[in-house]
Amino acid sequence: MKFDLLKKDKNTKARAATLTTDHGVIETPIFMPVGTVGTVKGVHQRELKNDINPDVILGNTYHLYLRPQIEILEKAGGLHKFMNWDRNILTDSGGYQVYSLSANRKIKEEGVKFRSHIDGSYHVFTPENVMEIQRSIGADIIMAFDECTPYPCDYNYAKRSMHMTHRWLDRCINHLDNLPFKYGYSQAFFPIVQGSTYKDLRKQSAEYIANADAVGNAIGGLSVGEPAEEMYAMTDVVCAVLPEDKPRYLMGVGTPINILENIALGIDMFDCVMPTRNARNGMLFTAHGTINIKNRKWADDFSPIDEMGITWVDTEYSKAYLKHLFSVNELLGKQIATIHNLGFYLWLVREARKRILAGDFDTWKTKMVAQMDKRL
Structure with missing residues (x-):
């Protein structure tokens, strides 16, 4: 994997870059649609490529391990071939899903024993077998196995968990050294910074992860219920390291x-x-605020879903029609909303990139944040 930093914003720490893997170039900043079980829910691959057009999507190790199972993915030649996707894929390690199964898992130094949410069967994830699973899935970017701590989290627990995540990282790296690539292309490995919302732990974890000298780095354990300002504070601490x-x-x-x-x-x-889940519940994101398309006020609004026309659905369908589809519980409504929301997210990060390159990101961001912080 190759990372080329093209420009840094003069007033913020924003960056525009390109990240190149064997499956193509990723222009950053980038948003990766979540394709948990080998599909971005409710969207055909054709629409994903032609209308939303992401450089990379995300798959989930925990879910793909349980279904369709690794043997099937290996027979298919990896996830790219299985789902007919010829662009980049990133897989998370399953750590977050194990965190979310708090009533059905036991964490020990060796790894995590958990019960499947599907049939109650028992399974074990270790740093070693999670690396093997991700080799078999065949994503272009794979993640270290970590523990995602909850919020709020006791300081001592967060500290113990962070150190265990670091030991697991060492085991991941050692095991990867002996695992050949499976499908004729390479995989990039990212370790994950933890430490809950404690600045000293986040700094310590970021230093440990930086010293691992991987080709890229991730920040986990945020967006788990903490206030946004705490998220930003932790991100700032980590990015400084x-x-x-x-x-x-x-x-x-x-x-x-x-x-x-x-x-x-x-x-x-x-x-x-969020863009796909909220879409299925009728919540649309736009540059001027959020829309609950189920509200009665849209019943006779025949204007386009989004006048900016980010994707073809924005100009081909009206708000009134989309409200009607949700009212009658028509699946097409969820599909249209999903394409819109993903299209908006990709537009947003691509516009941010353009603004960084043009030199006016900070002014544009301030305006956009004020506009989007509204309910329409």
Whole structure:
């Protein structure tokens, strides 16, 4: 993997860069649509490529391990071939999903024993077998196995967890050294900074992760319920430590405003289920604020879904029609809303990139944050 830093904003820490893997170029800042189980929910790959056009999407190790299972993915030749996607894929390590199964898992030094949310069967994730699983899935960027701590989190627990994440990182790296690539292309490995919302722990973890000298680095354990200002404070601490010449990935973030504020702090890569999940519930993101398309006020509004025309659905369908589809529980409504929201997120990060390159990112960001912080 190659990372080329093209320009830094003069008033913030925002950066524009390119990240190149064997499956192509990723222009940053970038938002990665979440394709948990080998699909971005509700969107055909054709629409994903032609209308939303992301350079990279995300897959989930925990879910793909359970279904369709690793044996099937290996027979298919990896996730790219299985889902007919010829661009970049990033897989998380399953650490966040294990965190979310707090009632059905036990964490020990060796790894995590958990019960499947599907059939209750028991499984074990270790740093070693999670590296093997991600080799078999075949993503272009793979993540270290970590523990994601909850919020709020006791300081001593956060400290113990952070040190265990660091020991797990060492085991991941040692095991990867003996694992050949499976499908004729390379994989980039990112370790993950932890430390909850404690500045001293975040700084210590960022230093440990930076010393691992991986090709890129991630920040985990945020966007788990903490106030946005605490998220920004932790991101600022970590970005001051992580090397400038490598990509920085903030996992699981977030709202459009979160994304712009974190770009300004030096983050390059984002993912979140919010645009797709909120779309299925009728919540649309726009440059002028959020729309609850289920509200009665849109019933006779025949204006385009979004006058900016970010994707074809924005100009082909009206707000009234989309409100009608949700009223009658028509699946097409969720699909149209999903394409719009993902299109908006990709537009937002690409516009941020243009503004960084043009030199007016800070002014534009301030205006956009004020506009988007509204309910229409």
